[in-house]
Amino acid sequence: MPTLKELSSRPERFVSGHRLCPGCGAGIVARQVMLAINKPVVVGCATGCLEVSSTIFPYSAWKTPWVHSAFENAAATISGAVAAYQSLKKQGRISQEAVFVAFGGDGGTYDIGLQSLSGAAERGHRMLYICYDNQAYMNTGIQRSSATPLGAHTTTSPAGRVLPGKLQHSKDLPAIMVAHGIPYVATAVPGRWNDLVTKVDKAVNCGGFAFMDILSPCRLGWPHEPALTMEITRLAVETCIWPLYEVVEGKYRLTYRPKEKKPVTEWLKLQRRFSHLFKPENASLLEEFQKSIDRGWEQLLKKCESA
Amino acid sequence: MGQNGKKVAKTGNEAFAEAMRQINPDVVAAYPITPATEIVQIFSQFVADGAVKTEFVPAESEHSAMSACIGASACGARSMTGTSAQGLALMWEMLYIAAGLRLPIVMAVVNRALSAPINIHCDHSDTMGARDAGWIQIFSENVQEAYDNLIQAVRIAEHPEVRLPVMATTDGFILSHCLETMEMLSDEQVRQFIGPVPARENLLSSLENNRPITLGALDLQDYYFEHRRQVAEAMVKAGPVISGVAEEFGQRFGRTYGFVEPYRLDDAEVAVVVMGSTTGTAREVVDKLRSAGQKVGVLKIRVFRPFPVEEIVRTLSPLKAVGIMDRADGLNAFCGPLYPEISAALYDEASRPKLVDFIYGLGGRDVSPANIEEIFSDLLQVARTGKKNFNLKYTGVRE
Amino acid sequence: MEEKKATWKELPEADVLEGGSSLQFKTGNWRSSKPLHHMDKCIHCLLCWIACPDGAIVVKEGRFLAINEDYCKGCGICAHECPKKAIEMILENK
Ligand SMILES: Cc1ncc(C[n+]2csc(CCOP(=O)(O)OP(=O)(O)O)c2C)c(N)n1
Ligand code: SF4
Ligand code: SF4
Ligand code: SF4
Ligand SMILES: [Mg+2]
Numbered sequence: 001m002p003t004l005k006e007l008s009s010r011p012e013r014f015v016s017g018h019r020l021c022p023g024c025g026a027g028i029v030a031r032q033v034m035l036a037i038n039k040p041v042v043v044g045c046a047t048g049c050l051e052v053s054s055t056i057f058p059y060s061a062w063k064t065p066w067v068h069s070a071f072e073n074a075a076a077t078i079s080g081a082v083a084a085y086q087s088l089k090k091q092g093r094i095s096q097e098a099v100f101v102a103f104g105g106d107g108g109t110y111d112i113g114l115q116s117l118s119g120a121a122e123r124g125h126r127m128l129y130i131c132y133d134n135q136a137y138m139n140t141g142i143q144r145s146s147a148t149p150l151g152a153h154t155t156t157s158p159a160g161r162v163l164p165g166k167l168q169h170s171k172d173l174p175a176i177m178v179a180h181g182i183p184y185v186a187t188a189v190p191g192r193w194n195d196l197v198t199k200v201d202k203a204v205n206c207g208g209f210a211f212m213d214i215l216s217p218c219r220l221g222w223p224h225e226p227a228l229t230m231e232i233t234r235l236a237v238e239t240c241i242w243p244l245y246e247v248v249e250g251k252y253r254l255t256y257r258p259k260e261k262k263p264v265t266e267w268l269k270l271q272r273r274f275s276h277l278f279k280p281e282n283a284s285l286l287e288e289f290q291k292s293i294d295r296g297w298e299q300l301l302k303k304c305e306s307a
Numbered sequence: 308m309g310q311n312g313k314k315v316a317k318t319g320n321e322a323f324a325e326a327m328r329q330i331n332p333d334v335v336a337a338y339p340i341t342p343a344t345e346i347v348q349i350f351s352q353f354v355a356d357g358a359v360k361t362e363f364v365p366a367e368s369e370h371s372a373m374s375a376c377i378g379a380s381a382c383g384a385r386s387m388t389g390t391s392a393q394g395l396a397l398m399w400e401m402l403y404i405a406a407g408l409r410l411p412i413v414m415a416v417v418n419r420a421l422s423a424p425i426n427i428h429c430d431h432s433d434t435m436g437a438r439d440a441g442w443i444q445i446f447s448e449n450v451q452e453a454y455d456n457l458i459q460a461v462r463i464a465e466h467p468e469v470r471l472p473v474m475a476t477t478d479g480f481i482l483s484h485c486l487e488t489m490e491m492l493s494d495e496q497v498r499q500f501i502g503p504v505p506a507r508e509n510l511l512s513s514l515e516n517n518r519p520i521t522l523g524a525l526d527l528q529d530y531y532f533e534h535r536r537q538v539a540e541a542m543v544k545a546g547p548v549i550s551g552v553a554e555e556f557g558q559r560f561g562r563t564y565g566f567v568e569p570y571r572l573d574d575a576e577v578a579v580v581v582m583g584s585t586t587g588t589a590r591e592v593v594d595k596l597r598s599a600g601q602k603v604g605v606l607k608i609r610v611f612r613p614f615p616v617e618e619i620v621r622t623l624s625p626l627k628a629v630g631i632m633d634r635a636d637g638l639n640a641f642c643g644p645l646y647p648e649i650s651a652a653l654y655d656e657a658s659r660p661k662l663v664d665f666i667y668g669l670g671g672r673d674v675s676p677a678n679i680e681e682i683f684s685d686l687l688q689v690a691r692t693g694k695k696n697f698n699l700k701y702t703g704v705r706e
Numbered sequence: 707m708e709e710k711k712a713t714w715k716e717l718p719e720a721d722v723l724e725g726g727s728s729l730q731f732k733t734g735n736w737r738s739s740k741p742l743h744h745m746d747k748c749i750h751c752l753l754c755w756i757a758c759p760d761g762a763i764v765v766k767e768g769r770f771l772a773i774n775e776d777y778c779k780g781c782g783i784c785a786h787e788c789p790k791k792a793i794e795m796i797l798e799n800k
Contacts, residue, residue: 004752005768016761016777017728022736023781027759042510044378054728057530060521063726065510068523069377069404076371080336080378080386083362085511087333087384091360096515116374119367193756219781227782227795230757409720470719508722519725526721533714534721540714 001198007035011063018061020053023226025216025233028190029132030054030103033214034064036200037128040098042085044078046108047071049139049218050132072112074102075120075129082125099204100127106147107137110173121180121209128203128210131173134218142221146171149241150292151285152273154221159276164285169292177211178247184210186246186255189233195244195255202246215242222271232270238262240297251307252300261297264290315491319447319482322454322489323389323415323475324349328359329497330413330461333384333504336364336375341427342479343391343417350389369394373401373412380410381522383509385461387412391479392419392433399437405472406441406538408523411464412472414442415457418583418634419479420670428671429479431582432635434611435644441538443473443545444612446582448568450487452609453477455562458492461501462552468544470507478584480671492560500559542613549610566615568607569622571597575604577686578623579630579665580649582608585674589632592679603683608645616652624653626660627690630682632702634668642666642699661689667702678703733760737780739795741773747792754784754793 013034020027026049034041043066045051051068054061069077078100088094104113109131117129136154137143144157147170153159157166177185184206188196196214203210215233219226236242237256241264244256265286268274277286317325323346327335335354337347354363364379366372372388379386390398395416405412420426421433434444443463447453456475464473477483492500506512513520526534549566557563570590572578581589586607596603606622606629608615623629633643641647646664653659665682668674682702689695750770755763762778764771773784785793 004756008752008755008765008768012761014761015726015729016774017731017733018760019731019733020759022759022779023783024759028757028783031759031761032756040514042382042514052525055521055524055723057524057526057721058723059728059731060524060723060725061728062521063519065514065519066521066725067378067381067510069374069408070400073371073374073401076366076374077378077381079364079366079371080334080375080380080384081382081510082378083334083336083364083375084379084382084384084386087360087362087379088382088511090362091333094511094515096511098511098514115367116371119371122367123364190757225782227786229759229781229783230787407721513725521723521725521727522721524721524723529711530717530721533712533717536714537717537719 001194007197010035010038013041013062013064015061015063017059018054019056020049021220023219023229025134025190025218025229026050026132028229029214029216032190032193032196033101033130033200036197037099037101037204039204040096042081042098042100044068044074044081044102046074046104046113048105048108050103050105052139071108073116074104074108074113076116078102078127079120079123079125082127102127102129104129104131105138106131106133106135107145110146110171118180121177121182121211124208126208128200128212131213132216133213134216134221135170136221138218138221147173150289151277153276154273164276164282174211174213174247178250181250182211183208183249184246186212187242187244188212188214189237189242189244190214191230191233192237192244192256199246222273224271228270232267235262235267239264239267239293241267241293243297243300245300245304252303253307254304264293313490314488316486316488317450318484318486319450319453319477320345320417320484321349322450323457323477325491326454326457327387327415328353329492329494330387330458330501331359332361332387334362334364334376334379334386335388336366336372336379336386337388338366338369338372338390338394340391340394342419342483343389343394343415346389346415369397370401373398373405376412377401377405377408377410380412381408381509382511383504383507385504387414389415391417392421395433395437396421402437402440402442407534409470409541410472411470413457413460413464414472414474416474416476417479417483418476426670427479429481430634430669430671434474434476435635438612438644441471441542442612443471445473445475445610446608447475447477447482448584448586448607450482450485451489453482454489454491455556455564458497458500459552459556463545463549465505466548467505469541469548471541471545481584496560500556545613564609565618566610567618567622568609570605570607572604572606572622574602576602576627577683577690578604578606578626579632579679579682580606580608580645581632582611582634585632585668588674588676589679592676592683596680596683601683601687614648619649619652620656624656624659628686629660629662630686631662631664633664633666636666636669661695663689663695663697664699665702666699672703674703732776733779734776737778737798739780739782740775740778740798741784742794742796743770743773744792744794747790749790751789753787753789757783757787759783
């Protein structure tokens with residue numbers, strides 16, 4: 001694993017001057033991922049906060065070849081780029097080595113882009129797909145996605161007089177990706193940069209399709225104190241809301257184990273989207289939240305043990 | 308193959324697939340749909356047999372197939388696909404993006420009716436709906452034209468003054484599944500005619516030169532209009548390029564093509580405008596009516612985008628009555644899609660014919676010589692009286 | 707920021723632009739507060755650098771050099787992450 005000193009000697013390929021909100025998690029994720037890839041890289045991006053904020057004509061924050069075509073098809077667009085690369089390589093028309101990365105938000109990945117993601121994974125194009133997961137459609141103004149946690153207030157799952165925010169749990173996308181039989185799947189958070197950087201490096205060198213789900217706080221949609229962006233991702237790990245693991249060739253492995261599992265309320269209380277859960281009438285929902293996290297954690301540990 | 312440069316019997320789909328083999332694209336990404344499925348199937352076999360150098364992406368949808376073509380083309384790869392109807396509809400979003408990003412993707416489209424009700428047979432509703440997408444559209448009358456059009460499409464799309472995607476079409480089943488005699492060029496002739504992909508800055512070259520580019524940025528109020536204006540200009544520039552490519556094709560291979568193809572129009576008073584495979588039937592009817600002394604003719608439109616305004620004005624303005632045969636409905640309580648464009652083209656002419664729209668052949672409804680004779684008889688009456696009693700007629704529907 | 711806006715004839719074809727050009731777009735004026743770095747407390751661990759969403763912390767030869775006020779949006783992450791409290795957030799126009 002490279003040290004921060006080593007990383008800081010690498011060229012930045014997601015550079016300053018982008019227009020993400022101050023303290024946006026996506027900016028940290030993009031920077032860390034691009035620093036971790038120590039190879040020439042072509043990037044594709046799905047429509048969403050990261051894309052719109054980083055490439056407002058005539059200014060682009062991507063100091064590496066980059067393409068955006070639409071919202072639901074980053075994996076498909078990059079699969080075409082990978083096919084082009086392989087074709088031109090085979091014909092001796094290029095000699096340049098390159099790796100390929102696609103970025104999509106949770107909306108562009110869990111929801112509208114799930115089909116193209118699944119297609120590209122099944123076909124086994126050699127790329128790393130990164131979901132920067134801020135758990136809602138932020139670019140269009142904080143609507144629910146299938147990555148939005150239980151009880152969260154969003155503008156399409158608002159907490160109201162009779163409904164307590166989102167009624168459904170988020171889905172386990174990493175497990176869906178593992179079921180594709182791809183060589184590498186992992187979760188990460190920017191607050192544990194060393195874990196993230198190590199995984200990105202493994203992912204781009206795994207020889208096939210790799211998928212990473214990276215928690216990416218949104219100070220506007222969660223909303224939280226912007227200074228806490230990194231801290232809040234570490235808390236998600238410590239509460240087992242966002243466990244850190246990797247799945248190499250189908251084998252689950254925990255890459256970090258919290259010394260002492262913290263209650264979910266530690267994480268929830270920092271974000272206004274969950275504030276209504278602390279009202280007495282929503283006590284059972286809060287309990288359900290904790291239970292579902294406990295269940296998920298137990299299941300994950302079993303998967304890791306049996307591996 | 309062993310049949311290069313000679314007469315062969317091919318279906319429209321086989322001819323498209325053979326043209327693709329000879330074009331030998333760097334990337335093909337496609338998804339099956341009747342009646343275009345065979346194009347992908349036959350091409351997959353070429354890949355499996357090592358007959359092409361192509362990387363084939365068997366996409367999980369047409370949306371992804373076009374997205375993959377976009378990604379590949381953005382890397383400087385010659386990229387192709389094929390589809391029909393619902394498949395084209397699913398690509399809709401990406402069609403506009405391919406054109407807006409100025410990617411010279413070439414697509415074989417087999418025209419088929421759009422659902423609902425679901426139907427697998429020919430009409431032009433699918434490509435007509437894509438008429439404002441920024442794609443060059445070339446219609447084919449027969450299998451030979453389909454083959455020739457697809458080969459010319461590569462040169463047109465990649466021309467430095469154009470750089471727009473091109474679709475070449477055939478009528479579903481009528482051409483796609485119909486065996487016709489055609490002349491195939493040799494692999495070498497095609498290779499030489501299309502030449503290598505013209506050099507242009509792309510994602511991979513920008514990686515090699517260490518001058519990375521960003522493609523597909525967000526254009527707000529400040530730049531979108533300028534970039535769309537460029538696309539509009541490319542469509543204007545496509546005109547002479549299409550002519551030049553057709554001329555060179557004619558010189559090399561002896562088959563010449565224009566934007567439109569007039570038939571017995573020189574002294575005609577009445578004509579129909581038609582696209583695709585119906586042209587042949589219309590010509591037969593014209594011959595019959597001519598021998599009965601009627602001054603009738605046909606104008607076939609081969610290139611629908613860019614719209615051949617000059618040719619239309621030149622050939623149609625001297626006439627008395629013109630019937631526009633629209634193989635799609637506009638569902639606008641007025642007319643089909645071809646009618647208003649021809650009307651608009653002629654509007655400013657001092658002398659211009661009366662125009663009547665005939666919507667026909669939806670969902671593969673057969674169009675018989677009798678149907679077309681009926682159209683001519685309506686038109687002859689309009690020519691005689693100088694008046695029309697109706698603006699639109701549905702030809703061949705049970706009343 | 708005065709940017710010369712090209713005509714459609716001058717603009718490069720398609721929606722293509724130069725990668726990394728956002729460096730010409732300064733976001734420093736977004737700040738309401740700004741980080742003040744105390745070199746005496748700094749141990750050059752670079753935890754602030756890896757945490758900044760805007761790449762606004764300048765590192766030279768593995769050591770903290772400065773905060774680039776052209777881009778710093780004043781989010782305060784660096785101050786929060788610093789293990790030595792070597793960064794303090796102060797009001798911008800103090
Ligand atoms: C086909 C299509 N539907 C809807 C939209 C509108 N849209 C743009 S971004 C977006 C949400 C993006 O959410 P996500 O992928 O989570 O990224 P985020 O903005 O949260 O970073 C939506 C709904 C679109 N651009 N295209
Ligand atoms: S809305 Fe949220 S995700 Fe989007 S730029 Fe702002 S902080 Fe980042
Ligand atoms: S985090 Fe603090 S101690 Fe570490 S380099 Fe930054 S300012 Fe210095
Ligand atoms: S305040 Fe935020 S933007 Fe400014 S240097 Fe610190 S982390 Fe970067
Ligand atoms: Mg999101």
